[in-house]
Amino acid sequence: xxxxxxxxxxxxxxxxxxxxxxxxxxxxxxxxxxxxxxxxxxxxxxxxxxxxxxxxxxxxxxxxxxxxxxxxxxxxxxxxxxxxxxxxxxxxxxxxxxxxxxxxxxxxxxxxxxxxxxxxxxxxxxxxxxxxxxxxxxxxxxxxxxxxxxxxxxxxxxxxxxxxxxxxxxxxxxxxxxxxxxxxxxxxxxxxxxxxxxxxxxxxxxxxxxxxxxxxxxxxxxxxxxxxxxxxxxxxxxxxxxxxxxxxxxxxxxxxxxxxxxxxxxxxxxxxxxxxxxxxxxxxxxxxxxxxxxxxxxxxxxxxxxxxxxxxxxxxxxxxxxxxxxxxxxxxxxxxxxxxxxxxxxxxxxxxxxxxxxxxxxxxxxxxxxxxxxxxxxxxxxxxxxxxxxxxxxxxxxxxxxxxxxxxxxxxxxxxxxxxxxxxxxxxxxxxxxxxxxxxxxxxxxxxxxxxxxxxxxxxxxxxxxxxxxxxxxxxxxxxxxxxxxxxxxxxxxxxxxxxxxxxxxxxxxxxxxxxxxxxxxxxxxxxxxxxxxxxxxxxxxxxxxxxxxxxxxxxxxxxxxxxxxxxxxxxxxxxxxxxxxxxxxxxxxxxxxxxxxxxxxxxxxxxxxxxxxx
Numbered sequence: 001x002x003x004x005x006x007x008x009x010x011x012x013x014x015x016x017x018x019x020x021x022x023x024x025x026x027x028x029x030x031x032x033x034x035x036x037x038x039x040x041x042x043x044x045x046x047x048x049x050x051x052x053x054x055x056x057x058x059x060x061x062x063x064x065x066x067x068x069x070x071x072x073x074x075x076x077x078x079x080x081x082x083x084x085x086x087x088x089x090x091x092x093x094x095x096x097x098x099x100x101x102x103x104x105x106x107x108x109x110x111x112x113x114x115x116x117x118x119x120x121x122x123x124x125x126x127x128x129x130x131x132x133x134x135x136x137x138x139x140x141x142x143x144x145x146x147x148x149x150x151x152x153x154x155x156x157x158x159x160x161x162x163x164x165x166x167x168x169x170x171x172x173x174x175x176x177x178x179x180x181x182x183x184x185x186x187x188x189x190x191x192x193x194x195x196x197x198x199x200x201x202x203x204x205x206x207x208x209x210x211x212x213x214x215x216x217x218x219x220x221x222x223x224x225x226x227x228x229x230x231x232x233x234x235x236x237x238x239x240x241x242x243x244x245x246x247x248x249x250x251x252x253x254x255x256x257x258x259x260x261x262x263x264x265x266x267x268x269x270x271x272x273x274x275x276x277x278x279x280x281x282x283x284x285x286x287x288x289x290x291x292x293x294x295x296x297x298x299x300x301x302x303x304x305x306x307x308x309x310x311x312x313x314x315x316x317x318x319x320x321x322x323x324x325x326x327x328x329x330x331x332x333x334x335x336x337x338x339x340x341x342x343x344x345x346x347x348x349x350x351x352x353x354x355x356x357x358x359x360x361x362x363x364x365x366x367x368x369x370x371x372x373x374x375x376x377x378x379x380x381x382x383x384x385x386x387x388x389x390x391x392x393x394x395x396x397x398x399x400x401x402x403x404x405x406x407x408x409x410x411x412x413x414x415x416x417x418x419x420x421x422x423x424x425x426x427x428x429x430x431x432x433x434x435x436x437x438x439x440x441x442x443x444x445x446x447x448x449x450x451x452x453x454x455x456x457x458x459x460x461x462x463x464x465x466x467x468x469x470x471x472x473x474x475x476x477x478x479x480x481x482x483x484x485x486x487x488x489x490x491x492x493x494x495x496x497x498x499x500x501x502x503x504x505x506x507x508x509x510x511x512x513x514x515x516x517x518x519x520x521x522x523x524x525x526x527x528x529x530x531x532x533x534x535x536x537x538x539x540x541x542x543x544x545x546x547x548x549x550x551x552x553x554x555x556x557x558x559x560x561x562x563x564x565x566x567x568x569x570x571x572x573x574x575x576x577x578x579x580x581x582x583x584x585x586x587x588x589x590x591x592x593x594x595x596x597x598x599x600x601x602x603x604x605x606x607x608x609x610x611x612x613x614x615x
Contacts, residue, residue: 096313096332098162099138104155104234106170111147111238113157116140116328124316124395125331127613128439128484130342136331145324151179153235154299154420156283159317161332166312172281173317176420186218187225187296189288193268194300197423200273201305211268213251214288214296217258223248223265224290230269231285235297239285245269278306279463301422307464314338314441316395341438341484344527346573351614353571354416356380356390356399357584357607361600367401369416369610372576372586374597380418389606391434391443392416393460396572396612400424400434400443411445411462416610424462435481435488436460442505444468444479444488453477455490457505468507476501478522482529489513489523489532500534500552515552522567525550526589527574533558535566545579547591558591572611580605 099118102110122137149155159171190212200208216224228247231239249266267288276282280303287297317330354376356369362379365386370377381387385404392399396416403412405423409430414421425431430448437443443460446453447467453475458465469476471492478491486505493499500520503510513532514520521535521543529550536546538557543566545559559565561581568579570589579585584607587594598604 092165094163094165094336095334096136096161096163099140099332100160100162101140101328102158102160104238105240106158106233107160109233109240110158113142113326113328114140118332122331124613125333127344127348128341128394129333129338133331133333133338136333137329138332139327139329142326142328143324144321144326148237149177149321150181150235151177152181152183153177154283155234155238157317157319157328159315159328159330159332161313161315163312163334169309169311169313171311171313171315171317173319174283174420174422175319175321176415177321184216184290184294184296187214187216187288187290187294189214189286189296189298191284191286191298191300194284194302197301197303197426199303199305199426200276205273205276205304207270208273208302209268209270210245210284210286210300211266212286213254213262213265214247214267215254215258215262215265216290217262219261220259221261223262225265225267225288226291227289228267228269229287229289230271231287233282235285236287239283242271243269245286273304276304277308278304279308280304281461312336314439316440318397338439340486343484343529344438344572346527346575348573349614350573350611352396352610352612354610355578355584355586355597355607356392356416356610357578357580357598357604358388358390359598359600359604360602361604367399367418369418370597372597378418380414381421387412389433390608391436392608392610393436393440394438394572395440396610398436398440398460399610400436402432402434411443413460416612424460425458425465426462427465433478435479437481437486437505438484442481442486444481444490446477446479455479455488455503457488466507468503468505469510480524483525483527484529489525491521491523500532513550513552514548515555518555524569526570527572531570531589533568533570533577535568545577545591547589556591559585559587559594561585561594567606569608571609576609578607578609580607 099116101113101116103113104110116138118138119135120137120139121134125136126134155175157173160168162168193209193211210230214225214228228245230242232242233239245267247267248264249268250264251266252263254265255263282302284300285297287295289295313332314335315332320327353372354369356367358365359368365388366379366381367387367390368379388402390399390401398413399416400411400413402409409432410423411425411431411434412421412423431445433446435444441460442457444457447456450472455469455476456465456467476490476492479488481488487502489500489502491498492501498519498521499512500514500523501510501512518536523532523534525532531547532550533547535543538544543564544557545565545568546555547558548555563581565579565581568577570577577587577589582603583596583598584604585594585596
């Protein structure tokens with residue numbers, strides 16, 4: 001009996017221990033599964049700052065602090081579970097996920113237009129980068145019926161792009177409302193304290209002074225101005241109002257010109273700009289109002305000294321106003337996926353084909369445009385100094401050119417129709433000969449520095465200027481961006497021994513293309529990257545247009561203009577070449593059917609094509 005009892009007790013203990021072990025293992029496994037599910041959830045939604053936008057114009061934006069917080073969390077996790085930390089870091093997407101758009105201000109100050117639909121078909125992106133990028137488009141339609149957009153007024157879109165691996169970054173695009181601004185023609189104004197495109201240094205940020213004068217020249221008593229208002233980042237009713245200026249200040253210099261009743265037409269206003277982000281650009285709007293409500297205004301661009309963080313996305317923005325709607329479209333791509341583009345298709349329909357060129361027809365060198373047959377001649381610039389060397393953006397919507405501003409050559413960008421001119425360089429040296437990268441994100445230029453010309457590259461808004469060549473005593477100039485790669489070809493060498501070279505957008509991998517034996521000047525590359533047109537010299541020493549393979553072989557003269565020819569340019573469909581003599585000429589790419597398009601007194605030259613793809 002005792003033996004049976006002992007056996008039963010032993011069996012009971014064995015069963016108890018067995019089930020106890022099972023329960024313990026299950027408990028441990030449950031905890032591991034729960035922990036893994038928690039980790040997975042945190043990876044899927046690591047924080048609203050990295051994966052979502054709030055739907056409010058006053059929502060707080062995420063900058064580097066969001067990334068820093070994720071980094072701290074990852075570090076803590078690695079101390080307890082290295083595998084979990086590595087997995088968490090890996091899940092943060094490096095692709096564009098969300099796009100939000102604001103008008104006339106950032107997230108804290110602008111008008112929230114909405115969250116764009118993303119992942120839409122984009123023929124523009126496919127045309128530049130290839131069919132693999134055909135679904136990176138975005139679109140947003142906004143009902144503008146609640147707002148009054150003045151014809152001719154300038155507005156700024158703030159496009160916020162979310163790439164979870166890098167955080168949220170923004171891009172700006174200026175748009176001009178169609179039509180003629182209804183401004184008082186009798187009110188005259190000035191801003192004397194800030195030059196256009198002036199860089200505001202840190203020591204001046206606390207007290208940025210906006211001062212000048214405003215007067216209604218039709219009045220005979222007083223100044224005719226009842227108030228002066230100052231806005232930033234958008235016009236009246238849209239931008240942030242900084243305040244009212246003090247008026248009726250002494251300006252006897254204006255009174256000496258227009259009459260003593262304007263001796264006190266001065267105004268002055270000071271605001272604190274210390275919260276403005278280093279490297280950011282802003283537009284001030286200064287309004288002068290008469291007692292009857294009519295007004296005039298002056299926009300003034302400023303840049304805060306410093307640098308913005310590097311953007312990780314490539315973004316293109318288009319905006320169209322139609323009655324009571326604003327449609328914003330474009331494409332957005334993480335630049336890490338883009339190393340180069342593709343040859344532009346020649347099987348593309350164009351809604352517009354024009355030529356931009358330089359002419360002194362009006363007595364001063366200005367940029368003009370015309371149709372391919374020479375009709376619809378339109379003057380695009382009308383500045384006191386010379387405007388030269390137009391270069392058209394790949395989408396045909398912008399023209400960069402060299403402008404003599406106050407005795408120094410600078411680069412200015414305008415719309416293809418001559419509106420919305422923006423000076424994008426401010427250096428003391430001469431800036432010239434702009435050329436857009438194939439995707440319109442960069443502009444190559446030449447700068448006269450250290451007693452010779454050197455090649456530089458910058459963002460298309462003038463920021464992040466970088467020197468690419470440094471050859472004392474030798475001119476490196478006349479850059480031409482490659483039609484689908486991030487590199488540039490250019491003219492280099494001393495006079496009478498010019499050569500054509502190429503290099504990467506970072507200045508590396510420079511190599512000679514041309515062969516010895518002749519002078520090679522001002523090169524341009526065909527859209528398929530197979531041919532280079534350049535200015536050489538014929539047996540009589542006259543400049544003519546020559547064509548050669550991209551590797552420098554098979555050089556052939558293709559123009560024969562008695563007065564000489566040069567500055568060739570390929571059309572975007574690779575069918576035509578525009579070039580210059582004393583007038584503008586057009587010919588087929590093989591040199592046939594040479595046609596003179598202009599015949600004005602003086603010189604017409606520097607012709608380039610303005611083609612816009614049909615939608």
